[in-house]
Amino acid sequence: MTQVWVNQQTTINVSPFDRGLAYGDGVFATMRTYPKSAPQSGIMLLKLHLARLAQGCERLHINWGPSETLISHLSDLAQQYPNSCIKLLLTRGVGGRGYQAPEQANITEITSVHEIPIHYQTWQKQGVALATSKIKLAQQPLLAGIKHLNRLEQVLIKSQQLPDGFNDWLVYDTQDNVIEASMANIFIVKAEQVFTPAINQAGVSGVMREAVIEALLSNGVDVRIQPLSLNDIVDADSIMLTNSxxxxxxxxxxxxxxxxxxxxTIAVAQKLQTTLS
Structure with a gap:
């Protein structure tokens, strides 16, 4: 099913000198389109995704904003591929051999369409089991929260063999703070309070994390963003994962x-229209 566009043109060709390839110099978003049966169409949480991409670019000093051409392209893809995954990847473009970024970026925008993993529907119904990863995330506040293109830590985490009966990894940082799963944010519930890790030192600030926090707050649920430890995991009444x-x-x-x-959990999923069927 995978289809690829580079700068809204049907091609798989990207320059070998692109800084995204050479240095991971860019950001990306993984988005989901609404199913045909949904009361609305398009890409779920598109404004939040585009805002996070723009914020990530700003922090990396990449001058980018979503053009009308790109937004129209994304809208067309959402209509053609309901209930699918659309990935949007932005790089600073071609910029020479060295680390120094060019004064003016020539942005490369890569969009691709993928099927949503079939096991996600099972996870929604049955839940998941997490094993603690031996690989920990480095603290780097300059990059924390950004969904940048250098995902080598996640590659190493995913290269570990999961124990039988487990679905994903729970990941800590090098100071033993709970951060996230390998590809999802985490929430814990204790005595009807909801907590999610502070990610100002490591981790990704997920768009669905933001949407869930807003949904809970609007329903009067007390949500705290703070450092969490192993003890918080052990003492939790319930734990949830979120991703787009x-x-x-x-x-x-x-x-x-x-x-x-x-x-x-079911009520929040229904409110955000994320239930897979």
């Missing part, structure tokens, strides 16, 4: 500890 493709799902196990599904 599967929305919000329950964690039923972390290592040897089991958890009850959170009573509000």
């Amino acid at each position: 493709l599967f929305g919000i799902i329950n964690v039923i196990k972390v290592d040897k500890n089991s958890y009850q599904p959170w009573a509000n």
